[in-house]
Amino acid sequence: MAKVTLDFEKPIIELEQKIAEMRKYADNLDIADEIATLENKVDQLRQNVYSNLTRWQRVQLARHPDRPYTLDYIPLITEDFIELHGDRRFGDDKAIVAGFCKLNKETVLIVGHQKGRDTRSNIYRNFGMPNPEGYRKALRLMQLAAKFHRPVICLLDTPGAYPGIGAEERGQGEAIARNLFEMSHLPTPIIVVIIGEGASGGALGIGVGDRILMFENAWYSVISPESCSSILWRTWEYKEQAAEALKLTAPDLLEQGVIDRIIPEPMGGAHRNPQMMAQTLKEILIEELKALKKIKTDRLVQLRVEKFSKMGAWKE
Amino acid sequence: MAWFKRSKENISPDGQKKDIPDGMWTKCSGCSDIIHKKQLEQNLFTCPKCGYHFRIGSKEYFEILLDGGKFREMDKKMQSVDPLKFKDTKPYAGRISASIKKTKLFDAVRTCEGAINGIPVVVACMDFAFIGGSMGSVVGEKIARAADVARKKKQPLIIISSTGGARMMEGALSLMQMAKMSAKLAQLSDAGVPYISVLTDPTTGGVTASYAMLGDVHVAEPAALIGFAGPRVIKQTIGKDLPKGFQRSEFLLDKGFIDLIVHRKDMKETITKLLHHLL
Numbered sequence: 001m002a003k004v005t006l007d008f009e010k011p012i013i014e015l016e017q018k019i020a021e022m023r024k025y026a027d028n029l030d031i032a033d034e035i036a037t038l039e040n041k042v043d044q045l046r047q048n049v050y051s052n053l054t055r056w057q058r059v060q061l062a063r064h065p066d067r068p069y070t071l072d073y074i075p076l077i078t079e080d081f082i083e084l085h086g087d088r089r090f091g092d093d094k095a096i097v098a099g100f101c102k103l104n105k106e107t108v109l110i111v112g113h114q115k116g117r118d119t120r121s122n123i124y125r126n127f128g129m130p131n132p133e134g135y136r137k138a139l140r141l142m143q144l145a146a147k148f149h150r151p152v153i154c155l156l157d158t159p160g161a162y163p164g165i166g167a168e169e170r171g172q173g174e175a176i177a178r179n180l181f182e183m184s185h186l187p188t189p190i191i192v193v194i195i196g197e198g199a200s201g202g203a204l205g206i207g208v209g210d211r212i213l214m215f216e217n218a219w220y221s222v223i224s225p226e227s228c229s230s231i232l233w234r235t236w237e238y239k240e241q242a243a244e245a246l247k248l249t250a251p252d253l254l255e256q257g258v259i260d261r262i263i264p265e266p267m268g269g270a271h272r273n274p275q276m277m278a279q280t281l282k283e284i285l286i287e288e289l290k291a292l293k294k295i296k297t298d299r300l301v302q303l304r305v306e307k308f309s310k311m312g313a314w315k316e
Numbered sequence: 317m318a319w320f321k322r323s324k325e326n327i328s329p330d331g332q333k334k335d336i337p338d339g340m341w342t343k344c345s346g347c348s349d350i351i352h353k354k355q356l357e358q359n360l361f362t363c364p365k366c367g368y369h370f371r372i373g374s375k376e377y378f379e380i381l382l383d384g385g386k387f388r389e390m391d392k393k394m395q396s397v398d399p400l401k402f403k404d405t406k407p408y409a410g411r412i413s414a415s416i417k418k419t420k421l422f423d424a425v426r427t428c429e430g431a432i433n434g435i436p437v438v439v440a441c442m443d444f445a446f447i448g449g450s451m452g453s454v455v456g457e458k459i460a461r462a463a464d465v466a467r468k469k470k471q472p473l474i475i476i477s478s479t480g481g482a483r484m485m486e487g488a489l490s491l492m493q494m495a496k497m498s499a500k501l502a503q504l505s506d507a508g509v510p511y512i513s514v515l516t517d518p519t520t521g522g523v524t525a526s527y528a529m530l531g532d533v534h535v536a537e538p539a540a541l542i543g544f545a546g547p548r549v550i551k552q553t554i555g556k557d558l559p560k561g562f563q564r565s566e567f568l569l570d571k572g573f574i575d576l577i578v579h580r581k582d583m584k585e586t587i588t589k590l591l592h593h594l595l
Contacts, residue, residue: 161525163545163553168563171573173524173544177498181530184499185506200482200491201525201544208495222482222491222522227549232404232484246487247400256399258488305499309460311492312453313399316391 004065008049008057009268015042046267053217056240058249059225061217062196063159066271068278069128070097070112070155073195076278077285078103078110084141086133090170093134095126095158096206098141100150104286109145111138111206112155112195128197129162132175135205139179146188151289154206156194159224161202176205183208184308185301189292191285193263194218194250195270210304211288212258214250215277216265220258221248257311261288344368360580369537369580371517374426374441377476381439381584387430391461395422396454400487408485411447419445423454424479427462429471433588435595438466441476444518449479451523452486456493459527463500467507472591476514477528480546481521494526501530510594512587515542515565515574529573533590535583536565536574 005013019038022031053061061067074081078101085092098111113130116122138154145152161172183190183206190209198207198220214220223231225243230236247253250262263284266273292300342351346368356363360380361370379385395412402408416422424446428439440462442449459475466473482490504511513531517540524544528534536542543563551558561567568574578586 161544163550165550165554165558165562168543168545168550169571171529171571174529174573176525176544177494177527177529180495180498180526181502181505184495185502201494201522204491204494205525208499220491221488222486223484228404228484238404242404245400245402245404246484248487253488256487256489258492305503308492308496308499311496312456312489313397313486314394314453314457315397316394 006057006060006064008053008060012042012045012049012268015045050267054240055219055243055247055249055252056225058217059197059219059243061269062215062219064269064271065117067196068270068274069157069196070110070114072274073155073278073281074099074101074110074112076275077282078108081110085137087136087140089136090133093126093131093137094124095128095130095162096134096138098138100145103153103282103289106289107150108289109141109150109152110155111141111152113158113203113206115157115196126162128158129160130158130202130205131162131164131167132170132172135161135175135179138206139182142183142186142188142190146186149188151189151191151292152186152209153285154190154192154209156192156198156203156207156220157196157218158199158202159197160199161205173201176201179205180208184305187297187301189289189295189300190304191288191292193281193285194220194259195281197224199224208304208308210292210300210307211260213261213263213284213288214253214259215263215270216250217269218250219243219248220250220253221246342370345370362580367538367579369517369539371444371478373443373445373478374421374476377441378426378428378430378439380580381432381474381587382428382430383433387428387439389426389428390465391427391458393422394454394458396452396486398485399453399489400485402485402487404485411485415446419443421446423458424449424451424483425455425458427458429465432474432584432591435588435591436469436471437474437591438462438469438471439474439476442478442523444478444480447483449477450481450483450490451479451493452483452490453493455483456490456496459497460493460500463497463504463511466509466511467500467504470507470509472510472512472595473504474512474514474587475527475531476516477519477523478516479519479521479523481523491522494522497527498530501527505532510591512590514583514587516540518542520544520546532594533576534574535586535590536568536577537580537583538565538577540565542568542574 081101083099115128116125192209194214225239228242229238253259270277344363347366515536
């Protein structure tokens with residue numbers, strides 16, 4: 001796979017490459033000291049860049065083509081995954097995957113958006129943009145999970161619900177609305193994790209739950225920075241300002257009371273160390289699930305409604 | 317006199333429909349007929365000739381639906397607080413105060429209690445004139461509270477939508493209103509209280525993806541634009557022209573997402589009939 005470097009990462013990647021090259025000759029030449037100096041330098045550089053990311057830079061990290069997706073995490077955090085397909089109405093949407101698996105020896109349902117890695121797989125996955133049947137498949141399986149008292153874990157990562165003719169004909173709005181309605185009182189624990197892009201209703205369509213967690217470099221908002229720019233500034237050029245204005249990063253949303261917890265990523269983003277990222281995710285999911293399982297179902301649903309009822313800001 | 321003649325249609329901003337016009341005479345956007353203001357009013361702001369429905373707001377709709385035009389408004393002065401200190405070409409705070417001044421409204425929805433042919437109801441009606449009828453925290457909270465009142469008093473809820481969707485300037489908080497209102501509607505439904513969604517032109521975006529599509533019954537005005545994604549976005553995405561009548565009420569009825577299409581003049585009687593069947 002070709003390595004993709006984001007603009008702001010270039011100095012870091014260049015230094016890393018230089019170090020790697022020097023290591024090749026380290027056996028013959030006495031350059032250990034120089035390597036150590038450079039490594040120090042690159043560490044500092046990383047600290048500097050990654051602890052001062054702008055909102056737009058985080059959006060870019062959330063979209064990094066090497067970033068792990070739902071189907072990358074599932075084998076790393078669970079066992080015995082069995083994918084289930086179709087909405088029993090129209091078809092099977094490849095932009096949303098779902099299935100049962102064992103997390104820490106207990107069965108859970110995982111539902112997640114799925115993007116592709118290259119052109120071919122992206123076309124197959126519709127770039128992670130679901131059609132109505134995707135939301136209906138998700139709902140069908142969530143209701144199945146609830147019927148057998150299995151918790152649900154939703155992994156959000158989509159550039160948005162697909163804006164197409166077929167999607168409208170089959171009721172994209174109704175499909176998302178129905179999921180919000182049903183998920184709000186689904187009698188089983190639901191943990192939502194925004195792992196990459198959380199674009200508007202397309203993300204929220206599988207995003208109502210008891211605990212809302214978010215990866216450090218993910219974004220979540222009512223609209224993508226590009227679309228926001230094109231509507232409010234009438235050009236796509238102001239995406240960086242739009243990202244700033246929308247306050248769409250994990251720390252922003254924690255402050256706004258939209259999410260409950262930030263999941264830290266490895267230095268440089270999830271794609272720099274998918275194993276480590278998966279391990280962190282797994283540990284946090286186990287911990288959160290344990291806490292939720294102690295709450296009686298009726299109370300759980302009541303708390304869920306109260307949680308969302310509090311969101312927003314107004315004066316009277 | 318111009319020395320050339322326009323061969324194409326007049327340039328108009330995307331064929332967008334205008335709000336209620338001032339002045340004595342109005343040209344119908346449907347058939348270009350000239351209508352007198354009085355006549356338009358008597359006809360509930362629909363064209364007597366072609367049936368074109370002009371866009372109206374909560375003031376007119378409350379008058380049309382509620383007995384004697386009487387109602388008790390709830391949360392009347394609830395206002396946005398600009399939680400993100402949002403600024404694009406203009407600050408959001410400025411947009412709000414300008415809209416309040418211009419429309420004499422506090423936000424894009426008004427909620428009230430009243431009666432429809434003697435049946436006590438809770439009604440929420442959106443105002444497109446207020447920042448495109450966009451839904452943010454205030455719309456979310458007012459509708460959530462209206463649903464609570466309807467549930468506690470066991471009075472049917474009627475929501476009249478007219479909106480471009482969620483309000484961008486409140487970011488994720490606008491998005492979360494969709495979850496909040498849907499949760500409240502689920503509670504209302506579990507309590508066995510009817511909810512009728514009335515869809516008028518336009519009903520798109522986050523409102524379609526939440527309360528507008530969650531009614532026990534969906535009633536639409538004729539030829540209203542109803543959809544999740546806007547037609548321009550779809551056209552841009554697929555790079556093709558859209559079929560005629562796409563995303564209009566009649567299209568949605570045909571696809572099975574609307575129960576019935578009702579002329580504004582028959583709206584009150586239709587809702588009454590429905591409520592008698594459900595209560």
